[in-house]
Amino acid sequence: MSETSRESGTLLSMRLQNSTPEELIPRALDGDLKALESILASVKDQIFNLSIRFLWHPADAEDACQEILVKIMLNLNRFEFRSAFSTWTYRIAMNYLIDAKRSRLERLGMEFSMAQQEIARAASLASNLNQNSAEVMALSDETRLVHEVKTACSHAMLQCLDRNGRAAFILGEGFGMDSRDAAFVLNISPEAYRQRLSRARKTMDRFLNSNCGLKNTDNPCRCEKRACQVQSSSMLRRYLAYSSQLPIHEKADLPDSLDRLAWIYRSNTRYIYRNALLDRVRRHLQSSQV
Numbered sequence: 001m002s003e004t005s006r007e008s009g010t011l012l013s014m015r016l017q018n019s020t021p022e023e024l025i026p027r028a029l030d031g032d033l034k035a036l037e038s039i040l041a042s043v044k045d046q047i048f049n050l051s052i053r054f055l056w057h058p059a060d061a062e063d064a065c066q067e068i069l070v071k072i073m074l075n076l077n078r079f080e081f082r083s084a085f086s087t088w089t090y091r092i093a094m095n096y097l098i099d100a101k102r103s104r105l106e107r108l109g110m111e112f113s114m115a116q117q118e119i120a121r122a123a124s125l126a127s128n129l130n131q132n133s134a135e136v137m138a139l140s141d142e143t144r145l146v147h148e149v150k151t152a153c154s155h156a157m158l159q160c161l162d163r164n165g166r167a168a169f170i171l172g173e174g175f176g177m178d179s180r181d182a183a184f185v186l187n188i189s190p191e192a193y194r195q196r197l198s199r200a201r202k203t204m205d206r207f208l209n210s211n212c213g214l215k216n217t218d219n220p221c222r223c224e225k226r227a228c229q230v231q232s233s234s235m236l237r238r239y240l241a242y243s244s245q246l247p248i249h250e251k252a253d254l255p256d257s258l259d260r261l262a263w264i265y266r267s268n269t270r271y272i273y274r275n276a277l278l279d280r281v282r283r284h285l286q287s288s289q290v
Contacts, residue, residue: 165200
């Protein structure tokens with residue numbers, strides 16, 4: 001490849017990176033595969049983060065993300081520029097997730113009563129651990145294991161909600177989406193969305209306020225204590241196994257003004273969509289044009 005060709009390719013790549021999805025859509029619809037790949041790359045992480053929070057099983061989330069990206073690609077000509085492109089892709093993603101077959105974890109029948117029994121068993125074990133013991137203090141809030149425990153537990157609670165409630169809760173509390181955009185994503189009225197979110201929020205708030213030490217400091221359950229008990233909790237080990245498989249961005253610092261329920265869910269790490277999965281979508285596109 002000549003120096004001129006390399007420079008031309010570099011400039012094209014930079015232009016694609018600096019363009020918004022909305023600017024690239026006309027080019028993609030005209031057959032520009034590079035523009036299409038840039039569009040999909042711009043939303044892949046947000047779609048994967050939505051999928052993993054909804055399903056909490058890496059393999060299921062990866063499969064769902066791949067299918068959703070294909071749907072975005074095939075329906076690109078239906079985007080009407082009436083909303084942000086990212087909001088439109090959330091709508092496609094949530095439609096798929098709500099209607100998809102039950103995930104592996106959903107088939108386990110996770111319920112709040114099961115989670116409460118697990119916490120009660122953990123509390124009895126925790127009574128043998130002094131909060132100031134060297135074992136507990138060694139696991140500060142900054143350690144990876146403690147953070148994975150928090151992430152695993154919070155995602156386990158999401159699986160206890162029905163799909164409609166889970167969808168509303170993830171959009172509102174997990175992603176901080178306003179009621180107008182969330183209602184568009186779920187194809188319901190803003191009032192119906194607010195009612196759905198309120199029911200899910202009350203359910204989660206009631207459970208966490210009665211059991212979670214992050215939500216209510218009077219509760220004995222603490223992430224650092226649970227980290228010390230990982231080997232004794234089959235449920236927690238299962239969720240931690242999924243957490244440890246995922247490549248992540250560092251968790252973001254959040255303002256103190258966020259309430260505790262929102263903080264628990266918005267402070268979880270953002271997960272990175274594996275590049276190999278985008279390659280699968282690319283192969284699908286290429287095979288469909290043969």
